[in-house]
Amino acid sequence: MNEPSRIALAYSGGLDTSVMIPWLRENYGAEVVAVVADVGQRDDFEAVRRKALDTGAEECRVLDLQEPFAGDYIFPALRAGAAYESRYLLGTALARPLIAAAQVRVARETGCDALAHGCTGKGNDQVRFELAYQALAPQMTIVAPWREWEISSREDAIAYAGERGIPVPASTDRPYSIDQNLWHTSFEGGVLEDPGVQAPDDVYDMTVDPADAPDEAAEVEIGFEAGRPVSLHGEEMAPVDLVDALNGIAGRHGVGRVDLVENRVVGMKSRGVYETPAGTVLSEALADLRSLTLDHATTSFLEDVSSRYGELVYRGKWFTPLRDSLDAFVESAHRNVTGTVTVRLYRGSCLPVARTSPDSLYREDLATFGEDAVYDHADAAGFIRLWGLSSRVYAGVHADRWKSAGAPRTAEAGGRSDGNGARAAVG
Ligand code: ARG
Numbered sequence: 001m002n003e004p005s006r007i008a009l010a011y012s013g014g015l016d017t018s019v020m021i022p023w024l025r026e027n028y029g030a031e032v033v034a035v036v037a038d039v040g041q042r043d044d045f046e047a048v049r050r051k052a053l054d055t056g057a058e059e060c061r062v063l064d065l066q067e068p069f070a071g072d073y074i075f076p077a078l079r080a081g082a083a084y085e086s087r088y089l090l091g092t093a094l095a096r097p098l099i100a101a102a103q104v105r106v107a108r109e110t111g112c113d114a115l116a117h118g119c120t121g122k123g124n125d126q127v128r129f130e131l132a133y134q135a136l137a138p139q140m141t142i143v144a145p146w147r148e149w150e151i152s153s154r155e156d157a158i159a160y161a162g163e164r165g166i167p168v169p170a171s172t173d174r175p176y177s178i179d180q181n182l183w184h185t186s187f188e189g190g191v192l193e194d195p196g197v198q199a200p201d202d203v204y205d206m207t208v209d210p211a212d213a214p215d216e217a218a219e220v221e222i223g224f225e226a227g228r229p230v231s232l233h234g235e236e237m238a239p240v241d242l243v244d245a246l247n248g249i250a251g252r253h254g255v256g257r258v259d260l261v262e263n264r265v266v267g268m269k270s271r272g273v274y275e276t277p278a279g280t281v282l283s284e285a286l287a288d289l290r291s292l293t294l295d296h297a298t299t300s301f302l303e304d305v306s307s308r309y310g311e312l313v314y315r316g317k318w319f320t321p322l323r324d325s326l327d328a329f330v331e332s333a334h335r336n337v338t339g340t341v342t343v344r345l346y347r348g349s350c351l352p353v354a355r356t357s358p359d360s361l362y363r364e365d366l367a368t369f370g371e372d373a374v375y376d377h378a379d380a381a382g383f384i385r386l387w388g389l390s391s392r393v394y395a396g397v398h399a400d401r402w403k404s405a406g407a408p409r410t411a412e413a414g415g416r417s418d419g420n421g422a423r424a425a426v427g
Contacts, residue, residue, distance in 0.1 A: 004114030008107035013048035040182025070239035081306035091184025097318035100132030135319035210254030210348025217346035227334030250277035253345035288352035
């Protein structure tokens with residue numbers, strides 16, 4: 001491996017990546033180009049830029065990536081119904097490939113021959129950055145200081161920074177590992193490392209405690225076109241503005257908190273707290289609109305795709321042919337997922353309460369309990385006989401299989417009425 005001479009570093013302005021600038025210079029004798037990606041985190045980017053330069057970076061580029069983040073990463077994942085292990089809406093996982101791509105771009109523009117990131121050797125983010133690097137710039141060297149250096153704690157990093165006159169962020173910072181962008185804020189570490197302990201109130205950032213939310217529900221009407229959100233209350237909005245506005249409304253009503261234990265790529269379980277206010281509302285609303293506009297077979301197939309898509313994003317496989325192909329299916333499946341959904345937000349809950357679509361497959365004349373002229377009840381008889389044919393055949397061979405089903409519970413049956421007797425002892 002060639003020793004790099006100029007390294008593009010994914011830079012946030014936090015303690016770790018700030019310490020990395022002098023470390024890379026000292027240990028690789030290389031110049032450092034700091035790349036700052038604005039994906040909607042609420043930072044003072046001018047201050048971040050100055051800090052990179054003060055710390056020894058040759059150059060610092062700040063890139064506003066909010067629009068591509070919303071339009072090309074968040075919305076495709078939303079449309080795919082992606083959530084990792086059914087619950088995590090992938091805010092961090094979606095931003096990483098975009099940040100890596102921007103970094104590769106800057107690296108090329110500024111003549112770098114290596115790419116560095118500030119992720120530890122224990123997390124998912126190193127995997128996501130480096131899989132993107134390998135897909136986009138396979139010839140560049142990858143440097144991951146956290147996997148090489150002697151610094152092993154925040155105290156070490158502070159000492160290293162102190163020796164080099166690097167300002168350390170105030171210790172009033174919340175003691176969590178926080179990742180924030182347009183789509184979410186995530187919290188890990190500190191007291192959260194014990195999954196048996198409730199997250200303290202000071203964790204949350206984008207949402208109020210549902211118990212403190214207004215006692216009056218809010219309703220939002222979201223418009224979708226082909227599975228992409230396009231309007232709020234009938235007013236057309238660009239993706240970033242729409243997500244931003246909805247984050248505000250949903251956050252005020254305590255919507256979008258998730259507290260979970262997830263399986264990391266490298267194998268261990270980890271406890272995370274997430275706030276995804278707009279994402280939660282949009283996911284519920286879109287799922288609701290699908291129910292009006294998609295047939296059962298497509299919906300059912302999409303459920304499989306959603307889960308695969310979520311896993312793929314979480315595991316760093318954004319720049320892969322499989323993701324392209326899944327997107328092609330998802331896009332085609334959503335051709336007619338167009339319409340509006342009204343969602344009621346109330347103290348942490350988020351319920352779709354009305355939906356309309358020009359492409360609705362719902363037919364009141366078919367579904368009605370009232371009198372109808374289009375459906376012949378007698379047709380159901382033949383259908384059900386055929387639908388049940390296999391059940392009748394099975395019953396003919398295994399007459400006793402569900403013999404006691406439907407019997408009330410009795411003491412003799414050990415509290416169980418399914419004919420299997422008492423629960424077997426464990427051990
Ligand atoms: N566990 C989440 C994920 O893997 C969030 C990671 C957040 N990163 C961080 N540096 N705190 O996507």
